[in-house]
Amino acid sequence: MTLWQPDRSLLRRPAYLSLAEQFARAIEDGRLAAGDRLPTHRRLAEDLGLSVQTVSRAYDELIRRGLISGEIGRGTFVNTRRPEPPQPYLPERLGEVIDLSILKPVCEALHLERLRQALGWLGDSLSESAALSFRPNVVFPRHRTVAVEWLRHCGLRASPQNVNLTNGATAGMTVALMSVAPPGSTIVAEAIGHHTLVPLASYLGLNLIGLDIDEEGLLPEALEETCRRDSVRALFLQPSVINPMATLMGEARRAAIADVARRYDIAIIENDILGPLVEDRPPPVAAIAPERTLYVTSFTKITVPGLRIGYLLAPDRYVAAVANRQLVTNWMATPMVAEIATRWVSDGTAAELVAWQRDALRKRNAIAAEILGDTPYQAHRNGLHVWLPLPDTRSEEGFVAQARLQGVAIAPGISFRISDAPWRPAVRISLGSTDEADLRAGLGVVTKLLLADPEHLLLAI
CATH class of the missing domain: 1.10.10.10 (Winged helix-like DNA-binding domain superfamily/Winged helix DNA-binding domain)
Incomplete structure (x- = not known):
């Protein structure tokens, strides 16, 4: 005892x-x-x-x-060992909780109707290969050609032979990591990054190092210092708004990071799941360093959550490795979902839904700016979330728990922590996971919690 x-x-x-x-x-x-x-x-x-x-x-x-x-x-x-980082979202919606914890696009009746129409079309025109074949090279040649069209919207020129269809971005991330970094090797990422990267690296037997960041994202000098000190195999990067802090990396910074990667011959995995949703963004890192960048994008966060399909674009040197890792982890993407995505790219539905989402997110970000007022936070007009640093006097765990007690779920910032550097408490707030009325109410609760004296707040509950 x-x-x-x-x-x-x-x-x-x-x-x-x-x-x-x-x-x-x-x-x-x-x-x-x-x-x-x-x-x-x-x-x-x-x-x-x-x-x-x-x-x-x-x-x-x-x-x-x-x-x-x-x-x-x-x-x-x-506990005798450090627990895995908590998931940032509620596993299910509980009672009357306003759930601002899970990152989702804004969805209305339009999205369900579009998907119902697509499923009706699929039932009438399902191809034999999509229904009956086990061979990816039989099922997907046409889909890869259409994927090249979508990647052009993302700012990339690609060949169909370099495209793999995946069951969303998580599957693409996993295949990419397995393709470039064998067990026991070292990979690096931004200090505040993807919430699944820490456990995924652990499961794959990889040594993960979080690198210093600023308001643009990863610092090239931090990458260079680590490459000089350690044998780094790959960099995992989220340069375009989807990162927890909602930052957009400039073109010069992207080029500087690509230059370091070339000099130390490391692979880059670029997670760009918002793709063309982000207006006026610089070219992807994959356009600057195509010979070493594995580019991951998907439709889940920019069209309909149920469209769990994505593209993994790999350089020639990794094409065979990607195909093999895809086979042993997923075999292939789900053909019937791929049929819908391919049709939507071809007939313009995907572009229509992205444009709709862009407008909806501008409105949601305007609501956040109105309610949060002078509270310092980070966001992007095309982003799905707000990153809200907390005052030094506030405990992150306590703040999240107090919000839950008042009926609002938000994501603890610690879920996205990769580096062991000193931590500034923060929370991530999803802007698309509920309707506008609940968003206003949830943000109102968060704002009141920020303004309240912690001692008085605890006594009042």
């Missing part, structure tokens, strides 16, 4: 959350070490003059955060 005990005089309402925060801080600063056994629910309740239910809720909150775990017959212990 550890000697450290929570301080009853520091408890605030709601008591379970305040108690959990004390434990979390003690674990973070080392007063509670990995493997330490915590008091039983009943013993701690008696010591602090609380109900057993309150202690149980506090322990449940710590388990949810991955900080402790219970073992039947033995007790409750501080």
